[in-house]
Amino acid sequence: MPDDPISEESKKRGKISSVIVRIKNGIWPFIEKGKEDLKAAQNYKKTQVWKSVFRHKLDDTPRTRSLAVLTNVFLHLHPAKINRDSVRFNFTWGMGGISFYLFFVLTITGIFLMFYYHPTKGQAFADIMYLENDVPFGGLLRNMHRWAAHAMILTVWLHMLRVFLTGSYKTPREFNWTIGVILLVLTMLLSFTGYLLPDDQLGFWAVTVGTSMARATPLLGHEGPFGPELGMTAFNDVRFALLGGSIVDANALLRAYIWHCIAIPLILSALLAVHFWRVRKDGSISGPSPVVLESEMKKKYKV
């Protein structure tokens, strides 16, 4: 009966419970989906997103170890397996790898330095002072670049010394030695051109002395033997080509900047690629005669 209080209550209860049931039914699929998503998030390594990025599993098997190197663009020039002696520190000093690491550090710090440097006569020197004083961590960055530069010069010479002392220039590695010498010259040129960029007294006179040596080059310099005979003057010899003029001025600074930041790094990178390729193809780091552990020796068959 509509006016019966008890049945009204029970009707209300019935209504409320039915509403609750309907709400539960409505949100149940969402709860289920939430539980599924939570499971998927916990098993993130089984999701397709993960599999598309990391194309190998993480279990410790020889297959996975090889795949981890072979399927990685940064590592795939590395051999998947190497001779145990190739990693002997006393043999290599790690100088080749350290040189490459320093080159990488120089590139990164160099790029950051470029954000605050204008290669013009009016601004270059002021920019370095600005970097040191008004840019947060500017001094740290500049010093990292300078230290890495000095260290790289040192390490490439030590690398060359090590290669010589271990006879790693001998057949079949003669070509790689030549590439290495060219890389050494390019490293020294990088150091020289970088030295000029702050446009301070050190840099200015360094370029003056260096290019004055250039004008004494035979055949190519206007003060060298046979130079003037070939029509070389201060306005068309190799010194002019280096400076972009007959005097050390704004053009010289810009050219040093382009050589230092773009041209020589590109050439160096290309030759580095060849250098590493050659190491791989010539049979990896040349080491002393490999040591075989008795446990690794194959048992001789009884005849």
Added chain:
Amino acid sequence: MPKKIVKEKNKAEKWKIRRRNFTYACVFSFLGANLLMTLRFFFPRTLFEPKTSFTIGSPGDFGFGIDTRFQQKYRIWVVRNASRLFVIYARCTHLGCTPDWVQSENKFKCPCHGSGYDNEGVNFEGPAPRPMDRAKLSLNPQGQIVVDVSQLYQCSPGAPCNFDNSEAYLTV
């Protein structure tokens, strides 16, 4: 395996994991700190940019109408009418070009997309959404007008109009 050895092993494992976690924590903190340093590097502490506050002479130097003598130097027009003197910042409110004052048509016309403003800088044609902004004005003790273009007053439709703010004009 006897219990004691198992216990030792578990302890060793625990320390191994603690060592590993400590190392990873150090490495990632270092990388995180470096990332923050790198981001901070891109915001220098001082700048060498033109001053935003300057004087333009005394109110008596300006006659009625639009004065364009400081357009090249300071990017402003000085507008004077019977009741007020105010300074319009010469930036189109569409995308930021500098409009031209076309005396013959008594309007400002932006060459970029054709926004048109009347002789008080109020937009009436083109894509401009609101009138051109006005600069903060004050008088210095010598009676010179001081303009500050780092403080601009807007008048947007739908928002309170700031052109009647006492610092947006001078009564002369």
